[in-house]
Amino acid sequence: MLQLTPQTIRIIDVYDDGTHARHFTFEPKGFVHDEPISIGQFFMLTVPGAGLAPFTYTSIPDKTGRFKALIRNVGHLTKKVFSLGKGDVLGYNGPFGRGWPVGLVMHKEVLIVAGGCGLAPVASTIDYLIKGGSSNSVTLLYASFDIASQVLKKERARWSSSINLFETLEVGGVSGRSGLPTQYLSHLLNKNDRHPDIVLTCGPEAMMMAVAKSCLDLGLKASDIWMSIERRMRCGVGLCGHCYVANSYACKQGPTYRYDEFVALENKTVAFEKHQGLFQYC
Numbered sequence: 619m620l621q622l623t624p625q626t627i628r629i630i631d632v633y634d635d636g637t638h639a640r641h642f643t644f645e646p647k648g649f650v651h652d653e654p655i656s657i658g659q660f661f662m663l664t665v666p667g668a669g670l671a672p673f674t675y676t677s678i679p680d681k682t683g684r685f686k687a688l689i690r691n692v693g694h695l696t697k698k699v700f701s702l703g704k705g706d707v708l709g710y711n712g713p714f715g716r717g718w719p720v721g722l723v724m725h726k727e728v729l730i731v732a733g734g735c736g737l738a739p740v741a742s743t744i745d746y747l748i749k750g751g752s753s754n755s756v757t758l759l760y761a762s763f764d765i766a767s768q769v770l771k772k773e774r775a776r777w778s779s780s781i782n783l784f785e786t787l788e789v790g791g792v793s794g795r796s797g798l799p800t801q802y803l804s805h806l807l808n809k810n811d812r813h814p815d816i817v818l819t820c821g822p823e824a825m826m827m828a829v830a831k832s833c834l835d836l837g838l839k840a841s842d843i844w845m846s847i848e849r850r851m852r853c854g855v856g857l858c859g860h861c862y863v864a865n866s867y868a869c870k871q872g873p874t875y876r877y878d879e880f881v882a883l884e885n886k887t888v889a890f891e892k893h894q895g896l897f898q899y900c
């Protein structure tokens with residue numbers, strides 16, 4: 619049943635990671651999740667006096683119900699979250715949305731391209747693939763502005779011994795690598811033994827679109843590219859319409875979209891806007 623009244627979660631651990639980003643571990647207080655949570659789904663956090671906002675699980679709830687999220691301090695609500703610490707309680711609803719297509723990625727050659735904090739929503743997928751014995755088939759291309767804006771330092775250190783990890787910075791290169799992620803795609807996609815079956819990308823929308831375009835130019839199919847789309851969300855359940863992508867609700871049909879589906883929706887939006895333009899002349 620649709621449950622809109624927030625349940626209560628307690629902060630049980632906090633640590634900083636990168637510039638203005640902090641990991642929070644939450645524990646449910648007096649409830650258990652009554653449906654399984656898929657990797658890439660999100661939850662709504664209610665902050666008394668500040669409102670509610672969507673965040674992705676960087677680790678989905680374990681047996682005790684504990685889960686983690688990486689939160690950036692960007693505005694009114696997140697500033698309030700950063701003023702809280704261990705023991706403080708918040709409101710919670712979830713899970714929401716459609717996660718990553720994990721059924722399609724296991725034992726396939728997977729390329730993940732993440733930008734900045736966009737690494738957080740793919741973290742659980744990487745852990746899932748490593749746990750499932752698929753680490754040799756995972757390549758992560760992680761792009762950030764500078765070293766201070768990189769996140770998930772501990773996780774990247776852990777992953778570096780099992781997956782194929784490439785990092786690039788726009789300012790100040792890592793191991794000689796600098797610039798945009800798209801500069802490295804042809805190298806990664808053309809490696810004979812590692813041509814990806816599927817690409818997952820998460821980060822600024824302009825980056826994801828550029829990555830998708832480069833992948834298409836390099837011979838991948840649009841239906842093999844998946845992205846996580848960020849939209850302003852209020853209800854998370856398809857009621858308020860804040861998150862429309864054409865006639866799709868990003869909170870329900872997304873936030874992960876297959877690239878060809880997303881482009882078709884975007885084209886519908888353009889057609890609709892043109893149609894509205896016609897009305898202006900009537």
Ligand SMILES: Cc1cc2nc3c(=O)[nH]c(=O)nc-3n(C[C@H](O)[C@H](O)[C@H](O)COP(=O)(O)OP(=O)(O)OC[C@H]3O[C@@H](n4cnc5c(N)ncnc54)[C@H](O)[C@@H]3O)c2cc1C
Binds near residue numbers: 672693694
């Ligand atoms: C499905 C989904 C998952 C998300 N997961 C995470 C996560 O794991 N960690 C995390 O830190 N953030 C995540 N976000 C973004 C997070 O919800 C926003 O940063 C938060 O709502 C900002 O609230 P605020 O009141 O602090 O900022 P505001 O004061 O509301 O805004 C601060 C600035 O951020 C911009 N902004 C706020 N929300 C969005 C948005 N949805 N899309 C684009 N720009 C926005 C505003 O335009 C403004 O410039 C996610 C968003 C979505 C839709």
Ligand code: FES
Binds near residue numbers: 850859
């Ligand atoms: S957030 Fe309300 S409809 Fe999607």
